Amino acid sequence: MNYFLLTGFSFIVGTVVGLTGIGGASLITPMLIFVFNVPAAIAVGSDIVAATMMKAVASISHWRQETLDTQVVKWLAFGSVPGSLLGVAILHLIQLYGWSLDSFLLPSIGAMIFFVTIAGLIQLILTTFAPNLSLPSFPTFDLETTNGKIKTVIIGFVLGCMVGLTSVSSGSLFALVLMTFFKLDSRKLVGTDIAQAAILLGFTSLGHLSLGTVDWHIVLPIWLGSVPGVLLGAKLCQLAPQRSLRYLIFVILLAVSWKLIHSA
Numbered sequence: 001m002n003y004f005l006l007t008g009f010s011f012i013v014g015t016v017v018g019l020t021g022i023g024g025a026s027l028i029t030p031m032l033i034f035v036f037n038v039p040a041a042i043a044v045g046s047d048i049v050a051a052t053m054m055k056a057v058a059s060i061s062h063w064r065q066e067t068l069d070t071q072v073v074k075w076l077a078f079g080s081v082p083g084s085l086l087g088v089a090i091l092h093l094i095q096l097y098g099w100s101l102d103s104f105l106l107p108s109i110g111a112m113i114f115f116v117t118i119a120g121l122i123q124l125i126l127t128t129f130a131p132n133l134s135l136p137s138f139p140t141f142d143l144e145t146t147n148g149k150i151k152t153v154i155i156g157f158v159l160g161c162m163v164g165l166t167s168v169s170s171g172s173l174f175a176l177v178l179m180t181f182f183k184l185d186s187r188k189l190v191g192t193d194i195a196q197a198a199i200l201l202g203f204t205s206l207g208h209l210s211l212g213t214v215d216w217h218i219v220l221p222i223w224l225g226s227v228p229g230v231l232l233g234a235k236l237c238q239l240a241p242q243r244s245l246r247y248l249i250f251v252i253l254l255a256v257s258w259k260l261i262h263s264a
Helices: 001-019 023-035 040-067 071-096 099-127 146-166 172-180 185-213 218-234 244-262
Strands: none
Touching: 001 071, 001 218, 001 244, 023 040, 023 099, 023 218, 023 244, 040 099, 040 185, 040 218, 071 099, 071 146, 071 172, 071 185, 099 146, 099 172, 099 244, 146 172, 146 185, 172 185
16 A cells, blocks of 8 residues: 555545545545445555644643533434444444455445535535525424433434444534534534534444554554644634535545445
């Protein structure tokens, strides 16, 4: 494997993430599979560990700035952490019974990317062409009540399991949940999303390390490329045409998801 090329591609992906906010796993995992011919299981595990490092650093920064909601992070984590471990346990069972992890993961990752992309694309189209459209409002989860806490844990568990299985959506789907059910202001939305993802991916990483699906020769180049890329993208985001970039990335992700689903 050409590790300099991997670092360079990871830098490009990191820049795209910094520019658009679209999740890195949706781009890095397919890149590892199709460009560098990494087995799907290794791609997922290595990507999760690399993302954990990046998001842990970012979440510490947001915690110091007080730009996250610790209550939301805590109750989502109560659900997402065991959910992610269940996802990894399912992978353990698949491996234990001698089934192919790659034949299971390729369509699973493709389906997750497709689902996340469609959800993001619908949201983008509505905000672009129908900004004043009145849609039915979703209930707000009140974490001061037992009912609100239970619903938060359940949603965290379901999404956590998806992340444990595929590495995709630790940020994208959780961000939709935060906007829909918690009505967080933009100042705290990003920090809360990053912090819960750091906790979720941290525990998921332990599971993949035990599964033997983490290659540190892949993790380190991804980290070296994506971290400065994210920082550059964040600086350039005020200059770039956001909506045009997002539409382009969504089209690419739809093509990638279709390829993954039909590669098994």
